[in-house]
Amino acid sequence: MASARNDHLSLRKEPANNDASHEASRHYKAYDRPRLLAMANQKGGVGKTTTAINLATALAAVGKRVLIVDLDPQGNASTGLGVRRAMIRCSAYDVLFGDASVEEAAATTKVPNLDIVPSSVHLSGAEIELVTAHNREFRMRDALRRPMGYDYVIMDCPPSLNLLTLNALVAADSLIVPLQCEFYALEGLSHLTKTVERVRKSYNPELDIQGVVLTMYDQRNNLTSMVENDVRSFFGDKVYKTVIPRNVRLSEAPSFGLPAIVYDMKCAGARAYIHLASEMIKRERQIAKEARSVA
Numbered sequence: 001m002a003s004a005r006n007d008h009l010s011l012r013k014e015p016a017n018n019d020a021s022h023e024a025s026r027h028y029k030a031y032d033r034p035r036l037l038a039m040a041n042q043k044g045g046v047g048k049t050t051t052a053i054n055l056a057t058a059l060a061a062v063g064k065r066v067l068i069v070d071l072d073p074q075g076n077a078s079t080g081l082g083v084r085r086a087m088i089r090c091s092a093y094d095v096l097f098g099d100a101s102v103e104e105a106a107a108t109t110k111v112p113n114l115d116i117v118p119s120s121v122h123l124s125g126a127e128i129e130l131v132t133a134h135n136r137e138f139r140m141r142d143a144l145r146r147p148m149g150y151d152y153v154i155m156d157c158p159p160s161l162n163l164l165t166l167n168a169l170v171a172a173d174s175l176i177v178p179l180q181c182e183f184y185a186l187e188g189l190s191h192l193t194k195t196v197e198r199v200r201k202s203y204n205p206e207l208d209i210q211g212v213v214l215t216m217y218d219q220r221n222n223l224t225s226m227v228e229n230d231v232r233s234f235f236g237d238k239v240y241k242t243v244i245p246r247n248v249r250l251s252e253a254p255s256f257g258l259p260a261i262v263y264d265m266k267c268a269g270a271r272a273y274i275h276l277a278s279e280m281i282k283r284e285r286q287i288a289k290e291a292r293s294v295a
């Protein structure tokens with residue numbers, strides 16, 4: 001408990017980053033291209049992929065056209081959406097190195113309106129290959145920041161702040177941070193906000209944290225509410241009201257190659273992600289409205 005408090009204190013020294021009107025004027029002017037979201041947290045196993053898949057599915061279910069870009073060499077978003085490695089012709093690797101366009105690399109999924117640019121084994125070498133590559137931080141940005149047949153592109157990042165994650169952060173309009181309410185969560189978040197600050201200064205001044213999603217939430221656990229209070233007091237309304245409960249159906253679904261929302265639409269986890277998508281859309285509409293009234 002004491003350690004969670006210390007993390008809280010160190011996190012509080014970070015500059016706050018919740019200027020909604022600034023955000024509004026940036027992202028919502030003219031939308032002739034998809035909204036680009038990076039799903040990132042360098043901490044492993046916090047629910048990035050589960051959130052990417054199920055949030056994307058919930059958005060697709062309300063008619064949004066969504067593309068997931070699987071930037072993680074582990075390829076969990078790809079397998080979780082039923083893409084078998086043997087079937088992959090073009091991947092995020094080919095997009096990164098300019099050998100395929102997003103349209104060429106995108107594969108359909110069993111979910112209507114939801115496509116995926118899958119990961120491939122080659123991505124694990126991409127980190128090293130990118131080091132000497134020209135324009136290495138801007139590869140995904142160049143590939144994605146243009147009109148495309150999607151409303152949202154969600155980039156699922158690996159559990160590290162490496163060049164693949166950096167490519168996602170440089171490309172993104174906004175970052176979604178899944179956060180598991182546990183002992184070292186705040187320490188990791190502090191590291192991530194510093195990285196966002198650096199990316200903003202050097203590569204992408206528009207990058208913002210769109211929202212923090214509390215995952216594997218267990219309301220019976222005291223630490224959960226302590227961490228939740230700390231995160232909410234630091235990030236304010238950037239933290240989604242919707243929390244994702246710990247739910248076994250969410251962890252079963254990927255082995256069937258299905259989003260939990262398709263596997264068992266009524267389970268608590270699926271319902272939470274549907275709720276999260278609706279909260280996200282409402283918030284975006286509100287920000288767009290504010291942006292229009294400022295203009």
Ligand SMILES: Nc1ncnc2c1ncn2[C@@H]1O[C@H](COP(=O)(O)OP(=O)(O)OP(=O)(O)O)[C@@H](O)[C@H]1O
Nearest residue numbers: 044045046047048049050159216245246247250251
């Ligand atoms: N709300 C939840 N309830 C129960 N299990 C969950 C929940 N969210 C995720 N899981 C399970 O926890 C594990 C980690 O989740 P996930 O793969 O989404 O995290 P990740 O942050 O993408 O991991 P990595 O950093 O390795 O990419 C998976 O086995 C997943 O099925």
Ligand SMILES: [Mg+2]
Nearest residue numbers: 048049072076
């Ligand atoms: Mg993952």
